[in-house]
Amino acid sequence: MDDILGEISSIAGAGAETTSSTCCFVLALLCEHQHIQEKVLEEQKVIFGEDIQRPVTRDDLPQMIYLEQVIKETLRLYSPLSFHYRQTVDNVDLGNGYVLLAGIPVIVTAYLTHRNPEYFPDPERFDPDRFLPENSTGRHPYSYIPFGLGRRLCVGHNYAMMETKTILSTVLRKYRACAVEGGIRALEKSFRFGLIQKPVQGFRISLVPR
Numbered sequence: 001m002d003d004i005l006g007e008i009s010s011i012a013g014a015g016a017e018t019t020s021s022t023c024c025f026v027l028a029l030l031c032e033h034q035h036i037q038e039k040v041l042e043e044q045k046v047i048f049g050e051d052i053q054r055p056v057t058r059d060d061l062p063q064m065i066y067l068e069q070v071i072k073e074t075l076r077l078y079s080p081l082s083f084h085y086r087q088t089v090d091n092v093d094l095g096n097g098y099v100l101l102a103g104i105p106v107i108v109t110a111y112l113t114h115r116n117p118e119y120f121p122d123p124e125r126f127d128p129d130r131f132l133p134e135n136s137t138g139r140h141p142y143s144y145i146p147f148g149l150g151r152r153l154c155v156g157h158n159y160a161m162m163e164t165k166t167i168l169s170t171v172l173r174k175y176r177a178c179a180v181e182g183g184i185r186a187l188e189k190s191f192r193f194g195l196i197q198k199p200v201q202g203f204r205i206s207l208v209p210r
């Protein structure tokens, strides 16, 4: 029973604030990039026509290709889990003159990794086209780690993408995300770099019915 309760609480804990914060960051970025929001909406119209009420079905999700690029680019800039904590088991030779000794804590930050200009030129720019197939093929697999990688890869990563697309499609067909209080830069200044990266005062985003 303890194991089952442990699994349930870690899935509920790891699955709730991560996706809600991702949805809010997408909406905040779309406030500041209206032309990208228009492209998202155009894609929604191809899938749903003018129907703003129809619930999203499983078959709709693979068609939301541009929305997926927008979510991926949002996760690049604002990964809810901004660092990964590990402890070395053996000595690790980094091949550049440095060796991490066995038994030491290692923190990898998604925040800095995702802003490495070697892999993401002009890294502060919000550009969903970075995730077009032709622009992402050949990129180093460890340069993009919003869900971690390897054995401890987020067990919910596919589900998270489905859930985020469903929520955003439902909201954006009905509402235009207009403004985020103080702008995204102000949000960033108030980040709490805890387990979940998010602004201390939460998100205040204006949504206007379409």
Ligand code: HEM
Residues within 6 Å of the ligand: 010, 011, 012, 014, 015, 016, 018, 019, 022, 079, 080, 081, 084, 085, 145, 146, 147, 148, 149, 151, 152, 153, 154, 155, 156, 157, 159, 160, 163
């Ligand atoms: C955008 C949403 C999400 C992000 C960015 C995210 C990110 C992550 C990351 C980075 C890790 C690995 C942590 C590490 O390296 O130690 C992780 C682990 C985990 N995630 Fe997610 N996650 C998301 C959504 C979800 C959802 C929806 C669920 C469940 C329904 C979930 C369940 C889990 C669980 C159970 C683990 C622990 C796996 C393990 O320790 O082996 N996550 N997540």
